[in-house]
Amino acid sequence: MSDISDSHKRYLVWLTGLSGAGKTTLAEALNQVLAPSIILDGDVLRQGLNRDLGFAAEDRIEVGRRTGEVAKLLLTAGFHVIVSSISPYCQIREQVRQSVGVDPFIEVYVECPLEICQQRDPKGLYKKVQAGEIKQFTGIHQAYEEPLAPQAICPTHLKSVDECIEIILAAIPGHNKEG
Ligand code: ADP
Numbered sequence: 275m276s277d278i279s280d281s282h283k284r285y286l287v288w289l290t291g292l293s294g295a296g297k298t299t300l301a302e303a304l305n306q307v308l309a310p311s312i313i314l315d316g317d318v319l320r321q322g323l324n325r326d327l328g329f330a331a332e333d334r335i336e337v338g339r340r341t342g343e344v345a346k347l348l349l350t351a352g353f354h355v356i357v358s359s360i361s362p363y364c365q366i367r368e369q370v371r372q373s374v375g376v377d378p379f380i381e382v383y384v385e386c387p388l389e390i391c392q393q394r395d396p397k398g399l400y401k402k403v404q405a406g407e408i409k410q411f412t413g414i415h416q417a418y419e420e421p422l423a424p425q426a427i428c429p430t431h432l433k434s435v436d437e438c439i440e441i442i443l444a445a446i447p448g449h450n451k452e453g
Contacts, residue, residue, distance in 0.1 A: 284349045285446050286374050288357045290367060290421060291384030292413045293399055294391030296430035296438070300384060301358040303439050308354045308449070314341055316359035329410035331363065338366030342373045349378060362418045380445055383424040384438075388413045390431045 287304060289297040301313050316337070320327075323340060327333040338361050345355040361367055371379045391413070392400045402408045412418050426445035428438035443449045 283378065283448065284352060284354050285378050285380050286345050286349060286355045286357065286370075287380045287382060287442065287446070288359070288361070288367060288370065289382045289384050290359065290361045290424075292386060292388060292391045292418055293360060293411070294394045294396055295384040295386040296428070296435075297358040297360075297384050298396075299435060300382075300428060300430075300438055300442070301356045303435050304356050304442060307439065307443065308356070308446075310352065311354040311356055312348055314345060314348075314355060314357045314359075316341070316357075316361070319344075319359075329416075331416075334362065335366055335369070337361075338363075339369060339373075342370035345370070346374050349374065360412050360418070362412045362416065364419045364422060367421065380426065380442070381421050381424040382426045382428060382442055382445070383421045385420075385427055385429045386431045 287308075289301055291297055298315065301315065305311050305313050319337070319341060323344070324337045327337050338359070341357055341359060341361075345357060348355045367381055371381070395401060399408060399411070403411045403414050410416055426442050428441050430438060433441070
């Protein structure tokens with residue numbers, strides 16, 4: 275049983291996983307059931323806040339740091355924050371956990387085998403990788419480090435979006451789909 279005060283706390287739900295694993299899809303679905311909530315999408319942030327950064331490891335770490343800092347401001351302003359970002363290294367996620375604090379940080383591993391992500395290819399990126407148009411792609415040229423102890427794991431190749439949302443909500447103290 276969670277404490278009644280849990281429902282007033284704000285959480286940072288950090289969706290990490292390969293491109294095509296389902297982060298954006300789950301972020302949008304979660305945004306419908308968490309309130310008040312706001313999505314920080316890695317691709318969107320790269321168009322503005324992070325447009326000076328590339329895809330080398332140190333740049334990805336800086337992307338994570340900035341995303342965490344923005345999330346922190348939004349938490350303070352009273353929002354639940356849903357981050358959708360490949361954030362491939364444990365170091366990235368750990369630095370955010372340290373920065374926002376252990377308690378509000380809900381790390382969600384959006385798990386899906388690379389082969390299925392490639393088949394889905396929702397943004398056509400794997401096709402571009404194959405054509406040699408994109409370098410430094412996570413899962414192909416660069417490593418993806420699986421979370422070691424995430425608060426939730428969503429195997430999107432095995433479970434529906436609704437089932438994944440249930441898994442995530444179960445990891446957020448004081449939240450369920452009815453609440
Ligand atoms: P990402 O943001 O991780 O790159 P997207 O959410 O853009 O991934 O794309 C994931 C694709 O997989 C979508 O076409 C989505 O409909 C599909 N999909 C199938 N099952 C699931 C699931 N359980 N959760 C999330 N996405 C799923």
